[in-house]
Amino acid sequence: MNFRIDPFKHEVVVNPKYADNTWKILEHAIRDIYNHKASRLSFQQLYRNAYNMVVHESGEKLYSGLVSTMKSLLQEVCECIEAAYGGSFLEELNTKWIDHNEALQNIGDILLYMDRTFIPRTHKTPIRELGINLWRDNVIHSSNIQTRLLNTLLELILGERTGEVINRGLMRNTTKMLMELGSSVYQEDLEKPFIEVSSDFYGLKSQEFIERSDCGDYLKEAERCLNEEIARVSHYLDTKSEAKITNVVEKEMIANHMLRLLHMENSGLVKMLLDDKFEDLGRMYSLFNRVPNGLSMIRDAMTSHIRNTGEQLVTDPEKLKNPVEFVDCLLQKRDKYEKIISFAFNNDKTFQNAFDSSFKYFINLNPCSPEYMSLFLDDKLRKGPKRVKEDDIEIILDNVMRLFRYLQEKDLFEKYYKKHLAKRFLSGKTIFDDAESSLIVKLKTECGCQFTSKLEGMFTDMKTSQDAMQGFYAAHGAELENGPTLVVQVLTACSWSTESGITCNLPPELSALSERFRSYYLGKHKGRILSYKTNMGTADLKAIFGNGQKYQLNVSTYQMCILMLFNNADCLSYKEIDQATEIPSSDLKRCLQSLACVKGKNVLRKEPTSKNIEEDDAFSVNDKFTSKLRKVKIRTVVAQKESESEKQQTRQRVEEARKPQIDAAIVRIMKSRKVLDHKNVIAEVTKQLQSRFLTNTGDIKKQLESLIEREFLERDTTDSQLYRYLNTIP
Known part of the structure; x- marks a missing residue:
């Protein structure tokens, strides 16, 4: 219940x-x-x-x-x-x-x-x-209270801006109170008036300060003001106020004065660049980066300056007199701006691209740049009194390769480099074989195997020549023990830049020995032709002068031929030397000038005494020749760089060599596309060949016409701007 x-x-x-x-x-x-x-x-x-x-x-x-x-x-x-x-x-x-x-x-x-x-x-x-x-x-x-509170807060902030010490804790508590009363209270009762008076304050401050300071000092002040406002926000304002107050400082102190700061006389961007003021440049980059178009203005001003100074450098007649000094100046300029971009401009890629574009612009204004770059390498890689340390050579090669990338006519550089490399190899004056090989690898990486195929062939020829000479002396060593020593470099014609048909009459002792080597070599290699290039050789002679002093003379083959004539004659005229040696007239005069007119190297005496060689001059051995050195090197008087006529000939040969390359590029493109319009053919050929040289539209048009005549291409019957590829293989 x-x-x-x-x-x-x-x-x-x-x-x-x-x-x-x-x-x-x-x-x-x-x-x-x-x-x-x-x-x-x-x-x-x-x-x-x-x-x-x-x-x-x-x-x-x-x-x-x-x-x-x-x-x-x-x-x-x-x-x-x-x-x-x-x-x-x-x-x-x-x-x-x-x-x-x-x-x-x-x-x-x-x-x-x-x-x-x-x-x-x-x-x-x-x-x-x-x-x-x-x-x-x-x-x-x-x-x-409302108005009084606002005025008190603004007065305290102004006092702090002008150097007074205020009670930041009290300020922080007050602004925190306003924020707790609601965001609208903080914004309306403090933030908006604060931003307004700040704009007026910095507008007036910037105008006054820029009138009495240089660019570097003004930027320091702008940076200080910006940092102070950021610190002020962190100490006693709402964090959301930071963007608003920094925008005020950026606008009033930076954006409104950018042009004036950049171009300020004796202290603007150009002066900073010239004086390597990394700290000021970094500050300018940091501050200008805060405002719209700020960095583009710095970049444009820097580009303009680099192009102007670069153009002055590559057209300066004094700089052009010395190729090594010319390239050194380019390398120094590049290093200078690479450091500026790295340390001051935060390694900004857009600045690096602008610099590369500027450098490429002015380095190609001088048509001598490819030759001078090769001469610079020749100076560093050749044996001489100022020998480069082995540890430094790789750095030099890397620096030159950076300049090489700017060249538009890379094939012209190849022409000169091959010529200078040949001279180093044949004279035995290259310092580091490893360095020579390293440069070839760098060029191959940059431009492809086709660019370096002939250069690599030169290395191969030098190695096979050593093997050939070892075989020759192994076969005839006993017969040649008491005679002169012969060293022959066997060069493949397609790989070496050698002039054809230049030779001279060798002394009988060497003539017989060279013919013996010819017989040996042709017996080993059937179907080949061997012709001596006596203009490219060197010789070591043992000489005894009237005072009984013995010297070893390092001379060219031409100079050797001249000096050995005096074994059988006390005095010879210019015409007699010419008839006996058959050395080309221009080379003969330079050789005699170097043997008779250069102080300290004058192993011959010339009558009459003068610096120039004339056809009625007479020559005899200088019995009074003395030198502190027992081994005397006598260089032929020759220009370091090409004459204008030689440059013109080199350029013509390069332009002729470009034609088959343009043909090959057109055929490759048309074979893959079958049909292509004129505009795209020009664009694609230019793109394909830009790693070697900058093609001219007119040259491409000529080769297109040539290919049409040779029936590789044809024009479309309805559209003359359209090309069709013809299959020439039946």
């Missing part, structure tokens, strides 16, 4: 004045809290009273009473704050704000039940939020 026990029911009678009496108790408590007398209150009893008011349907009275009481109390707070003067104004405001927050915390504890039940049910503002809003409306936005 189940029983149900019901609670004892009785009617609870509430005193009609209960709510009023209870509220008076609570109101008194709230006032005590604001007056710092909370320690004598019983929060448990107060909580019970507030709970009962809500339970007995007096929540509305409790809430409205709270609002009314807090307004009254905040009015008193407002009066206290208004009464504060000078620096104590912010201190009083912050003290009252702290007190208000503590009071809200205590009131929230007392009215917790109302905050959790009555307020959500009636959609009223929670106690904490209510207290914040009342503070905003009754204190911060009071007529006597």
Whole structure:
């Protein structure tokens, strides 16, 4: 059997004045809290009273009473704050704000039940939020505080900008209070006016400072101001204000003065570049990077400067006199700007591309650049008094390759390099075989195997020549022991830049020996033709002069032929030497000049005495010749670089060599495409050949016509701008 026990029911009678009496108790408590007398209150009893008011349907009275009481109390707070003067104004405001927050915390504890039940049910503002809003409306936005607060804050910021020390902690608490009152309060009551006055401040400051400072000092000041504003935000402003205030500084101090700063006389970008002011350049890059089009302005100004100075360098008559000095200047210029771009411009790829474009522009203004680059390498790789260290040669090669990439006429460089390499090989004056091979590898990597095929052939010929000479002396060594020593370099005609038909009459001893080697070589290699190039050889002679002094003379083959004539004659005329040797006239005069007219190397005496060689001159051995060295090297007087006529001939040979390359490129393209219009043929041929040389549109047109005549191509019958490939294989 189940029983149900019901609670004892009785009617609870509430005193009609209960709510009023209870509220008076609570109101008194709230006032005590604001007056710092909370320690004598019983929060448990107060909580019970507030709970009962809500339970007995007096929540509305409790809430409205709270609002009314807090307004009254905040009015008193407002009066206290208004009464504060000078620096104590912010201190009083912050003290009252702290007190208000503590009071809200205590009131929230007392009215917790109302905050959790009555307020959500009636959609009223929670106690904490209510207290914040009342503070905003009754204190911060009071007529006597709002303007005063703004002016005080702005004055403090201005003071800090002009070097005064302010209480940043107090400022931080004040701005934090504004942010807690709502983002709109912070923005409207401080941020917007702050940005406006900052714009005016920096606008005026920039105008004044730029008038009395150079570019470097101005940039330092702009950087300092920017960093100060960033620090100011981190110390006592909202982090969202950073972008706004930095935009103001960037606009007023940088964007508005970029052109003037760049072109400032004696201190702008050009002066910084000339003086390698990495720190100032880096600062300019960093600051200009903050504003629209800032970096493009630096880049354009730098490009213009590099092109102008580069053009002056490559057209300077003094620099053009010395190829090695010319290339050295180019390398120094490149190193200088590479360092600037790396250290000052943050290794910016757009700046690197602009520099490469500028360098490519002016280095190709001088048609001598390919020749001079090859002469520079020849100077570094050739044995001489200023011998390059082995550890440094690889660095030199890498630097030259960087310049080589800028050349448009790489095939012209190849022509000169092959010529100079041949002279080094044949004279035995190359320093490092490994360095020569390394450069070939670098060129091959850069331009492909076709570019270096002939150069590699030269290396092969030098090796096979050594083998040939070893075989010759192994076969005839016993017969040749007491005679002169012959060393022959057997060169493949297609790989070496040698002039045909240049020879002379060798002395009888060497003539017989050379013919013996010819017989030996042709006996080993059937079907070949061997012709001697005496203009490319060297010789070591043992000479005894009238004073009994013995010397070893290192001379050219031509000079050897001349000197050995004096074994059988005391005096010879120019015409007699010419008839006996049959050396070409221009070479003969240079050889005699180097043997008779160069001080310290004058092993011959010339009559009459003069620096020039004439056809009626007479020559004899200089019995009084002396030298501190026992081994005397006598160089032929010859120009280091080509004459204008020689340059013209070299260029003509290069242009002739380009024609089959253009033909091959056209045929490759048309064979794969079958049909292609004129514009695209030009574009693709140019692209294919740009690694070797910059093609001329006119040259491509000529070769197109030639291929049409040779029936490799034909024009479309309906469209003359369209080409068709003809299959020439049946």
